[in-house]
Amino acid sequence: MEIDGFVPLDEAIPEGLDPDAIARAKASALRMLRARDRTPAGLADRLRKKGIDEPVIAHVIARLEAVGLLDERATAGRIVRTELRKAPASERLLKMKLRREGVTDAVASEVVAEELAAVDLTEAVEEEARRWLQRRPGLDAETAKRRLAGRLARRGFGGDVVWGVVNRVVGERG
CATH class of the missing domain: 1.10.10 (Arc Repressor Mutant, subunit A)
Incomplete structure (x- = not known):
């Protein structure tokens, strides 16, 4: 994504939109995109918080998508x-x-x-669980199971996956 170099953002300004408002909105949008990747909706929300009018936001977002800066x-x-x-x-x-x-x-x-x-999720979850347990050698089995189950549940895994992995990995540890 080229933001600092030449970007062909010149275009005909739709009737009824203030060219200065569009220029300010584009400048703000480009600064935000330089700071971090954003979705069109996320960028629009940030521009709204800056007090930019909805038609100007829609125009700037459409233009940034058209030139490939927003995907x-x-x-x-x-x-x-x-x-x-x-x-x-x-x-x-x-x-x-x-x-x-x-x-x-x-x-x-x-x-x-x-x-x-592209990922074998079961294998990745088991490997993460093993690493987590290795960093906590002093935990007894019950505490390790409870804490590891909580960690995996917070990563969004369901009970079957969580307890299958927890029992297998904690059981391997002995």
Whole structure:
């Protein structure tokens, strides 16, 4: 995404919109995109908080999408990959995080399905559980099970997955 270099954002200003307001909104939007990746909905929310009028926001968002600086699907993919690098996460948790960022349900479902297809989630969850247990050698089995189950549940996994992994991994430890 090229933001600092030349970006062809010049276009005909629709009748009824203030060219100065559009210029200020574009400048704000580009600063926000330089700071971090945003979805169209997330960027629109931030522009609204700055007091920019809705028609100006719609115009700027459409223009940024047209020149490729704003791409909901690509942003959603980066969010999911980043989250999965931190720790395994369930489909439900990933979709919730994407909705919070303003990604539409349809795009969220597609992106999460694509990204999770590339990962063996059961193996990743077990490996994360083993690492978690290795960092806590002094925990007794019951405390380890309870805390590990809580951690996996917070990552969005259901009871069957959580307790299957917890019993297997804590059982391996002895």
